[in-house]
Amino acid sequence: MLYDAPRFLDVGEAALSVEFGDAVDASINARVLALDAALRGAALPGVVETVPTYRALMINYDPLALPRAALIAGVTEAIARTARAGETNAPSKTLWRLPCCYDPAIAEDILEVAAVLNLSAGALAKTHAGLEHRAYMYGFAPGWCYLGAMPPALAVPRRKSPRGPTPRGAVLIGGGLSLIGANPMPTGWYVIGRTPERLFAPTREPPLLIAPGDAIRFEPVDPATFTALDERAARGDVVTRRELLA
């Protein structure tokens, strides 16, 4: 739900959370990202770093350099500016077509979670690949990119206890959501596919490809294509198609 007015919440004395709602929702997230962009443009002295998430913008700041009241005044003004400019409902400007292999030989958990959902692995893959996803936020680990809510057919709770480290480029579902896990991490989510793309490559410029607010579609590839693309990605190639949306 979108709040009538944003909430300003202290996160300790050196961070402020500006909360626009309490749900995973594109219109809430668009407000978060619009405020983030406006604050980056405004470059308020004393703002250290901002962290956009699904429904809130966390602003790390130095309260000795920027009093909280001044920060809140600056944020309030920025919110009004973005609303006037119509930026709070801005659709995605960029679409990424990410290759994804849903084959059980590569997608480690797809048979298991398909059984939980009472679907065939093929139907699960087809449904997931048929969606246009939104990159809402990063979190948890470098390049772990959180996508939006799954339709009821793919809404599965997380595992009760975490599985071992995911393969690189894991495409995951869990907790009613979907995400892309750049590097191996233990997780309670299910691996339903893998992308050969390196979402996070610290020595590449840029280290990250996808920005919050971008749209994502998964393009199914077979295991042989996955392996070929993975080899290219390992050499530093970007194997994803990027389209600019009108």
Next chain:
Amino acid sequence: MSVQLRILAAGPGVTLQDAGRRGYLRYGVTPAGPMDAEAFALATKAAQAPAAIEVSLGGLELSVEGDALGLAVAGGQFEMSLNGRPLPPACALTLQPGEALRVRAGASGAFVYVAPYGLFDLPLALGALATHTRSGLGGFRGRGLQAGDLLPIGEARPGPVEPMRLVASQLARGAARLRVLLGPQQDHFPPKAIDAFFTARWRLSAKSDRMAYRLEGPAIRARRGHDIVSDGLAFGAIQIPGDGAPLVLMADRQPTGGYPKIAHVIGADLPALAQMRPGTELGFETVSWEEAVAARAAQARALAQEPLLEPLAPALTSEYLLGRNLVSGVSDGGE
């Protein structure tokens, strides 16, 4: 000749840290940086250096090759010795080739910082040297230091000719009551749970690390489950996961999390928390935002002062007395 630090021995959890990675939280990248930012600032300021070796309870032994190198040390009450000669836990010294500095866990404290008079000549990762071992980012090959590692030091300078004591009242830490600011998700907890949080004697769990300090005590229960829509995590955030055991997020925290945060440890008390060892008992008390900022300002004022170095008081060992010819003076009393 180039100067290198040679790691002779290192326990687990010895890492290179600078002030931390900035600008990449939005991409899920952990900030890392020192657990005790205050001790880190003292050591690096004394050495006029941007980075230090963070030593945990496992200890460290190192030597220098190429030329003499100054080192400044500050943190917990660790046992320091230079070629067997005991030094105070906070000090500045010059390490000569052929000498060894030994750092071992002492009376109290969990971390100590060893800052070279110079800089680590190593590639930065995303603009910072700070090591995050879980993602293999930064520091020396993205990992903790091990015996045999050679750390190239640029712009190496010697330190004081004789070891000096680093005088810093901040390092005398004892308060087991940590001040917190409530929220931002305190409304997820019934008054009974908030009361329990503040009246409990908590014990720091052995399952604590640079990512989070886990507390043992009564289970704190939220009103309606322990899942929130994930949002940003600050250093000192106190998350309450489903098992009801508080997790205080530290330097290696993940940038976002999905558990409600009942409160945040204020910035001025994070160093004291970082220096607590597993088994330490602690409690929380709530303060206002204004009090938290005042404490932060006082801490910043103290850190803005130039580090004070003073000569070591001579230790009254027999070796020392012999060296001063006092013992022989007594025994030859008939002269």
